[in-house]
Amino acid sequence: MVEGIIDRSTFAELQASAGEDFVNELIDTFFEEVPPMFDELRAALAAGNVDAFRRAAHSLKSNSQTFGALNLGAMARELELGGLPADAAPIDALAHEYAGAKAALTALRHG
Amino acid sequence: MVELRGSAARLLVCDDNKVNRLLLARSLELQGHSVASAENGRVALEMLRAALAAQAFDLLLLDMEMPEMNGFQVLEQLTADHGLRGLPVIVTSSLEGIANVVRCIELGAEDYLSKPVNPVLLKARIGASLEKKRLRDQQAALVRRFATSEVAQDMQQSGFALGGRRVQGAVMFSDIRGFTALVESQPPEETIELLNTYYTLMFEAISGHGGVVNQMIGDGLMAIFGAPLPLPDHSAAAVRAALDMIEMIDLLNADRVAGGKAAIRIGIGIATGEMVAGYTGTQQRATYTCIGDTVNLAARLEAHTKVAQRAILVDAATRACMPPPLAAEALGAVQFHGKAAPVEVFAVASD
Numbered sequence: 001m002v003e004g005i006i007d008r009s010t011f012a013e014l015q016a017s018a019g020e021d022f023v024n025e026l027i028d029t030f031f032e033e034v035p036p037m038f039d040e041l042r043a044a045l046a047a048g049n050v051d052a053f054r055r056a057a058h059s060l061k062s063n064s065q066t067f068g069a070l071n072l073g074a075m076a077r078e079l080e081l082g083g084l085p086a087d088a089a090p091i092d093a094l095a096h097e098y099a100g101a102k103a104a105l106t107a108l109r110h111g
Numbered sequence: 112m113v114e115l116r117g118s119a120a121r122l123l124v125c126d127d128n129k130v131n132r133l134l135l136a137r138s139l140e141l142q143g144h145s146v147a148s149a150e151n152g153r154v155a156l157e158m159l160r161a162a163l164a165a166q167a168f169d170l171l172l173l174d175m176e177m178p179e180m181n182g183f184q185v186l187e188q189l190t191a192d193h194g195l196r197g198l199p200v201i202v203t204s205s206l207e208g209i210a211n212v213v214r215c216i217e218l219g220a221e222d223y224l225s226k227p228v229n230p231v232l233l234k235a236r237i238g239a240s241l242e243k244k245r246l247r248d249q250q251a252a253l254v255r256r257f258a259t260s261e262v263a264q265d266m267q268q269s270g271f272a273l274g275g276r277r278v279q280g281a282v283m284f285s286d287i288r289g290f291t292a293l294v295e296s297q298p299p300e301e302t303i304e305l306l307n308t309y310y311t312l313m314f315e316a317i318s319g320h321g322g323v324v325n326q327m328i329g330d331g332l333m334a335i336f337g338a339p340l341p342l343p344d345h346s347a348a349a350v351r352a353a354l355d356m357i358e359m360i361d362l363l364n365a366d367r368v369a370g371g372k373a374a375i376r377i378g379i380g381i382a383t384g385e386m387v388a389g390y391t392g393t394q395q396r397a398t399y400t401c402i403g404d405t406v407n408l409a410a411r412l413e414a415h416t417k418v419a420q421r422a423i424l425v426d427a428a429t430r431a432c433m434p435p436p437l438a439a440e441a442l443g444a445v446q447f448h449g450k451a452a453p454v455e456v457f458a459v460a461s462d
Contacts, residue, residue: 010227014134014227017138017141017230018134018137018138018141018230019137019141022137025133026130026133026134026137029129029130029133030130033128033129033130054176055176055177055178058176058205059127059128059176061205062128062131062205062226062227063128063130063131065205065226065227066130066131066134066226066227077207080207081207
């Protein structure tokens with residue numbers, strides 16, 4: 001499961017350059033930071049705030065790429081570039097992908 | 112100056128995203144740097160400005176997409192801030208589109224690294240930026256040593272170009288009376304020491320009133336008030352500087368007489384008006400100077416102090432710009448060499 005969701009070479013590089021313990025802490029930070037980003041996406045969509053929506057999607061994209069969650073990053077990038085979506089469906093899809101990435105990262109963290 | 116190549120630098124990381132901030136700070140700390148972080152542009156600017164007074168940052172790593180104040184706004188503010196203009200900035204961002212990258216560089220960013228930042232590339236870019244900054248600092252220090260800070264600032268702001276522009280200002284000439292006899296009466300080492308003390312005191316008095324010493328010839332000096340940077344009340348500033356110079360010479364003399372040495376006296380001439388100011392010379396070697404009738408007149412007035420037996424002489428234009436308690440006595444018209452008409456001369460009351 002992990003192979004498809006997290007790019008192993010990106011993740012290994014991150015561990016090699018920053019240290020495994022540090023990366024474990026960084027994953028915890030990521031898990032804490034992501035739910036507010038989703039809140040922000042939903043709130044921005046409800047309020048019609050394009051800038052806030054773009055910023056939240058941008059942040060998610062950036063962090064996903066850091067950990068090698070390439071598909072999650074690509075989906076976030078589409079939201080970043082696509083403006084406000086018609087409904088919350090793309091956010092739900094993104095949240096689903098994030099749940100997978102979170103499980104994969106948790107597995108890697110303990111692996 | 113601190114040698115930065117291969118050694119620790121003080122870096123500021125500005126990113127609203129906590130994961131990015133932690134990771135970047137970690138990479139930089141592993142490279143041996145000391146790192147502080149800010150969560151948006153406004154906080155970063157506050158930290159950069161506060162650090163100027165103590166230990167300034169050597170480099171800023173800047174994210175672009177941030178709430179409150181984004182990276183573009185930070186770059187604009189840095190350019191407008193005299194104290195922070197020289198700070199190298201490396202943009203670390205995952206901004207979409209080459210136009211944004213170009214905009215960063217145009218706004219003065221030194222380099223652009225896209226996120227996720229490759230640590231090896233980061234190290235190389237930081238090394239190059241710090242080295243460039245070191246060279247720039249060295250160059251600026253060199254310019255400061257051989258030019259005044261005003262001229263150095265003018266050069267940094269508008270660049271170096273030969274040629275002049277018309278400005279309104281006051282010109283001052285000053286020299287030591289009976290200097291030749293003094294030189295012959297004492298060993299050369301003592302003369303050098305006297306000159307160094309004399310110039311230190313005169314520079315202090317002149318720059319204290321916003322003037323710029325642009326030439327030193329033997330015991331004489333020429334100073335400009337109102338160029339390269341405009342100076343309000345340039346004439347009054349020049350007269351006040353002249354009074355300070357006389358006072359400093361009095362203090363110096365008290366010291367000299369106590370040490371069994373002869374007192375020295377100086378003469379000062381000041382004229383006010385239009386002049387052409389700029390860099391003259393060649394592309395390889397140039398000085399900042401002023402030329403024009405005003406400059407010639409100031410030199411004539413200074414020479415005339417010997418004849419008039421007064422310490423400070425000024426022209427009518429300078430006299431007209433001397434608010435009380437500054438006072439001057441009319442000495443009548445004097446026919447100067449090279450001047451078609453006689454010139455009204457005034458002696459500034461110096462005690």
